[in-house]
Amino acid sequence: MMRGLKPIPSEGTHEEVLESYRALATPSDRLLARNWHVICRRVRDADDDPLAVEGVMEPPRVCVPVPPVPFPMPAASVLVSLAVGGSAAMITGIGWSLARLLATS
């Protein structure tokens, strides 16, 4: 077993044992020929792409009507006005309370 191991001069590894490993994984010509026939068939199927990303959502090709909103949505400007108004009222209230507190003390 592993007779006459020949170190690769430049590297010091063993060419012959690596060649055995390579030979062990090498397919037969018949296997390669058989798979070539299958490859030729698969290539003609334009949808066959083994590396096409799977699980990616494709964009919809048909326009789907958006369901109606169950309650009327106020415009963004109305929401902003309400927020500003509420803040102003709160600040006014706090100021008025402070003024009363100072007046009583």
Add this chain to the structure above:
Amino acid sequence: MRSRTTPPTLCPVTYEEAAEQLIADAYQEHGAFVYRTLSYLGVEADQIEDALQDVFVAAFRRIRDFDRDRSMRAWLYGIARRVASQHRRGLGRRRRRMVLVHDADAGPDRASLPDDRVLAGMTIKAMLERLDDDKRRAFVMSEVEGLSAPEIARAEGANVNTIYARIRAARLRFRRMLDDWAKKAREEGPAS
């Protein structure tokens, strides 16, 4: 290996013809290399043929990306890495469209190898499996398949110096494992 019913054209006129010819030549020259590479990359034995087909079908679809100034083997190695990754995750099997009948000649042609070479190859395989994945890939591609470090770096998307470092580390570890194995064999030899 070329098995098309029509003879190859000397001067392809369409893109598809040119692509088919390029892939046919690549398969003839590098088909065995790709098969071995898939085996090194950990694709299960019963899936290697499907993965082999996947590599060349994917290569055909992406032939426009191939730079003719670069190495075809390194390019195929890069595709084989992605296909092997899919097959290890079980995606290849689910996606498979072609059902191939596996017959007696599936897999490597071990019958033609002497027993001692089969045993040596299996011993080396067991040793290499003890290396880290990235070091094993770099070592096998460099020492067994003869790719250059820049070719491996491009296919792996890694820095060339990183690949050199991986190869060096793997060589050192492999040599130690071989020395240990030889020492053990010598010790056990006289007793048997």
